[in-house]
Amino acid sequence: MRVVATVLTLLSLCAILISPQTAEAIPAITCHCFTERGYEPSRPAAADPYYLASTQNTFFSIIFKTDKKSLVMKKQKGSSGDDLWVAYWLAVKTGSTADRLLDLKEQTAGSWKAVVSESALSLKAAGQRFSAALAANLQSNQLAECVVDEVFLSRKLLDERELADLRKGGVTNQELIISTLIARKQKHSAKQIYLEIKGGKKSWGALLTDAGVDAVNLESEIKNTLLRGVV
Numbered sequence: 719m720r721v722v723a724t725v726l727t728l729l730s731l732c733a734i735l736i737s738p739q740t741a742e743a744i745p746a747i748t749c750h751c752f753t754e755r756g757y758e759p760s761r762p763a764a765a766d767p768y769y770l771a772s773t774q775n776t777f778f779s780i781i782f783k784t785d786k787k788s789l790v791m792k793k794q795k796g797s798s799g800d801d802l803w804v805a806y807w808l809a810v811k812t813g814s815t816a817d818r819l820l821d822l823k824e825q826t827a828g829s830w831k832a833v834v835s836e837s838a839l840s841l842k843a844a845g846q847r848f849s850a851a852l853a854a855n856l857q858s859n860q861l862a863e864c865v866v867d868e869v870f871l872s873r874k875l876l877d878e879r880e881l882a883d884l885r886k887g888g889v890t891n892q893e894l895i896i897s898t899l900i901a902r903k904q905k906h907s908a909k910q911i912y913l914e915i916k917g918g919k920k921s922w923g924a925l926l927t928d929a930g931v932d933a934v935n936l937e938s939e940i941k942n943t944l945l946r947g948v949v
Contacts, residue, residue: 757923770892800862807865812839903929
């Protein structure tokens with residue numbers, strides 16, 4: 719009887735854990751354990767997810783002067799990459815802290831507009847593009863795009879026209895960063911690099927290899943090629 723009772727208890731626990739209500743209560747964990755981290759001509763696109771994520775994380779850590787390991791840990795604990803862009807941008811521009819802002823968003827389960835309103839943060843320095851998007855109560859992914867655009871324009875990494883063309887073409891934040899890095903290295907346009915990917919002509923690994931980008935030392939590559947003199 720004890721064995722039967724134990725089995726029934728375990729089955730009940732399993733039912734609770736897999737119920738929709740419980741699933742909603744468990745924070746989403748994003749896995750960043752990439753098994754492919756090197757370019758292989760026989761499988762040119764195998765490591766592309768790693769290159770995209772690593773380039774963005776490295777760029778982010780340099781721009782916001784934060785440790786890349788803590789950034790990855792926040793993602794693993796459930797913070798979305800989009801929310802991290804917004805939180806760190808607001809922290810730099812308002813004097814708050816990214817952790818506090820992320821906690822507020824989680825507590826209120828509201829929008830970033832609600833977080834800013836409740837915190838009485840001034841957005842004067844946050845950039846016209848971002849402030850307008852926030853006032854319109856746009857989603858985190860749209861706000862994150864505005865943050866990246868503000869970073870690119872303020873540091874003159876791209877001009878308004880090229881950035882607009884890339885966004886119209888559907889470029890993501892990850893793709894924007896890696897395209898611009900490769901373009902600077904090869905003295906091409908970021909749009910030209912992105913079109914090669916979109917047209918299926920090359921993989922990110924192939925483009926990085928062709929450009930001579932040292933994927934193992936992305937921090938120095940980004941500092942010396944993409945952010946030279948503007949960090």
